[in-house]
Amino acid sequence: MFLIFALTSISVLAVITGFIFMQGFPLIADVGLRDFLFGTTWEPTRGQFGIGAMIAGSLAVTFGAALIGIPVGICCSIFMAEFAPGIVRKIFRPAIQLLAGIPSVVYGFWGIMFVVPFIRNYFGGPGLSILAGSIVLGIMMLPTIISISEVAIVSLSHTYKEGALALGMTHWQTILAVQLPAAKSGIVAGVILGLGRALGETMAVIMILGNATALPESILSPVRTLTANIGLEMGYATGVHRQALFATGIVLFIIIMLLNIIAQHLTNRGDMIE
Amino acid sequence: MNLNISEKIAKTVVWIASLGMFGVLTSIVAFILFKGLPAISWSFLTQMPEKMGREGGIASPIAGTFLVTVPAVLIAMPFGIGTAFYLAEYTKGGIITRAVRFSAESLAGIPSIVYGLFGFIFFVVKLNLGWSILSGSLTLAIMILPTIIRTSEVAISSVPKTYKEVSYSLGATKWQTIRLTVIPSAVRGIAIGVILAIGRCVSETAALILTAGSVLGMPDSLLSSGRTMAVHFYLLATEGISPERAFGTAALLIITVFFINVVANTLIERLFKRVGR
Numbered sequence: 001m002f003l004i005f006a007l008t009s010i011s012v013l014a015v016i017t018g019f020i021f022m023q024g025f026p027l028i029a030d031v032g033l034r035d036f037l038f039g040t041t042w043e044p045t046r047g048q049f050g051i052g053a054m055i056a057g058s059l060a061v062t063f064g065a066a067l068i069g070i071p072v073g074i075c076c077s078i079f080m081a082e083f084a085p086g087i088v089r090k091i092f093r094p095a096i097q098l099l100a101g102i103p104s105v106v107y108g109f110w111g112i113m114f115v116v117p118f119i120r121n122y123f124g125g126p127g128l129s130i131l132a133g134s135i136v137l138g139i140m141m142l143p144t145i146i147s148i149s150e151v152a153i154v155s156l157s158h159t160y161k162e163g164a165l166a167l168g169m170t171h172w173q174t175i176l177a178v179q180l181p182a183a184k185s186g187i188v189a190g191v192i193l194g195l196g197r198a199l200g201e202t203m204a205v206i207m208i209l210g211n212a213t214a215l216p217e218s219i220l221s222p223v224r225t226l227t228a229n230i231g232l233e234m235g236y237a238t239g240v241h242r243q244a245l246f247a248t249g250i251v252l253f254i255i256i257m258l259l260n261i262i263a264q265h266l267t268n269r270g271d272m273i274e
Numbered sequence: 275m276n277l278n279i280s281e282k283i284a285k286t287v288v289w290i291a292s293l294g295m296f297g298v299l300t301s302i303v304a305f306i307l308f309k310g311l312p313a314i315s316w317s318f319l320t321q322m323p324e325k326m327g328r329e330g331g332i333a334s335p336i337a338g339t340f341l342v343t344v345p346a347v348l349i350a351m352p353f354g355i356g357t358a359f360y361l362a363e364y365t366k367g368g369i370i371t372r373a374v375r376f377s378a379e380s381l382a383g384i385p386s387i388v389y390g391l392f393g394f395i396f397f398v399v400k401l402n403l404g405w406s407i408l409s410g411s412l413t414l415a416i417m418i419l420p421t422i423i424r425t426s427e428v429a430i431s432s433v434p435k436t437y438k439e440v441s442y443s444l445g446a447t448k449w450q451t452i453r454l455t456v457i458p459s460a461v462r463g464i465a466i467g468v469i470l471a472i473g474r475c476v477s478e479t480a481a482l483i484l485t486a487g488s489v490l491g492m493p494d495s496l497l498s499s500g501r502t503m504a505v506h507f508y509l510l511a512t513e514g515i516s517p518e519r520a521f522g523t524a525a526l527l528i529i530t531v532f533f534i535n536v537v538a539n540t541l542i543e544r545l546f547k548r549v550g551r
Contacts, residue, residue, distance in 0.1 A: 005356025200385025
């Protein structure tokens with residue numbers, strides 16, 4: 001009986017993949033893979049389906065978010081694992097958990113209220129921009145990165161740290177030269193999952209990126225991501241237009257699955273080391 | 275540079291980054307609560323929204339949240355827990371186990387908008403359920419499946435081996451052992467997974483907009499369209515309908531997530547205490 005449940009659970013992934021590919025594939029075949037991926041004109045009413053600008057948008061925002069989220073996230077996980085006094089840790093941990101659970105629309109709203117006007121006033125441009133999106137997504141991916149990396153550092157065997165300290169290394173040298181490299185696969189897995197969260201985020205980016213379908217000129221330009229493209233237009237799309245949105249979903253799905261597979265590979269390797 | 279000085283600088287950077295991060299994140303929550311709590315009142319919670327949400331309360335989005343979440347969790351539970359039992363108790367690490375685990379972990383990483391796409395084409399269009407609470411629920415049920423599988427599997431495999439051995443030595447069958455020994459010991463851990471899954475349902479927006487629609491009225495059956503608090507908040511906030519009510523809804527969402535976490539944490543602590551004993 002349990003096998004039946006388990007098989008149903010696996011088949012879900014297959015069914016999701018099947019349906020999305022079935023819906024989107026005909027359009028990619030019609031338009032041609034190259035024109036679909038690298039074309040930069042998205043005008044569904046005129047039958048122009050190129051998602052190049054959105055791929056660029058997704059990558060730009062995710063990259064920007066990574067620049068903020070990864071260093072801060074790793075610093076925080078070192079802090080939580082090594083420096084934080086017990087009481088601080090007791091406050092931080094549930095706080096980070098709460099922050100991971102807050103709906104993404106709330107982060108998006110905060111972005112509109114604070115980040116967007118700040119950029120408009122001090123950097124110029126419309127404010128709704130790659131920069132604003134990177135800041136908000138960088139913050140949103142922090143809880144994921146911190147919680148997974150902290151576990152990776154804390155669960156290292158004590159002998160690593162004790163050995164290094166016994167050799168006369170300082171605490172900081174131990175962290176940098178011994179603990180971080182040893183926890184590397186766990187930390188990278190956390191980072192990849194965080195990137196996946198940024199890349200897959202929909203509502204918050206619709207709220208703060210401005211959603212223009214043109215190629216961005218600078219980090220102050222508005223962009224549209226793959227996810228936003230689906231979220232914005234699915235409500236009214238029909239026919240070929242709808243197929244094009246599913247095709248957008250295929251591209252997103254493939255990118256995310258690649259990230260997933262890398263993360264799973266790294267986590268499994270980490271398990272083996274232990 | 276002097277070793278001591280560079281070390282101090284590094285530590286200072288870590289402290290500043292961490293406290294800064296904590297400051298920013300708490301300021302987000304504080305800001306929403308500060309602006310939103312004054313808007314929450316008994317009538318806000320119990321009255322129907324009027325004029326597209328410009329006036330009145332949020333009774334129907336609260337009901338919508340409830341109606342979407344409960345069936346989703348009830349549907350996902352047997353499949354998620356069943357799969358977890360299979361992984362933890364029955365499998366010997368063959369190709370099926372690897373496939374199940376790969377699929378569960380992959381599902382966990384798929385963005386909610388992709389679940390939305392699938393839910394739209396499968397439940398809304400193919401099964402002809404329309405934009406409805408039911409389509410939304412079924413979509414969320416699939417989305418929370420990996421959360422339930424993962425936490426339940428951990429809970430089941432952390433049941434002490436001695437429990438099972440004693441049960442077998444008393445002549446119990448495998449199923450009796452699971453039912454009378456493993457399930458009672460793992461039930462708290464499984465509950466944690468279910469609670470986290472509830473949290474995901476409450477805060478989901480993207481997948482629901484594509485599958486449950488956003489009709490503001492009180493849903494009269496599972497087949498009518500409806501909106502949850504998160505969707506309601508999104509529409510209020512982006513369409514500039516009523517900032518005051520948007521803040522109120524956001525504050526209520528944060529409070530709900532907070533309570534869900536408190537319940538989960540209390541369970542986790544008790545679990546650790548018991549395992550430690």
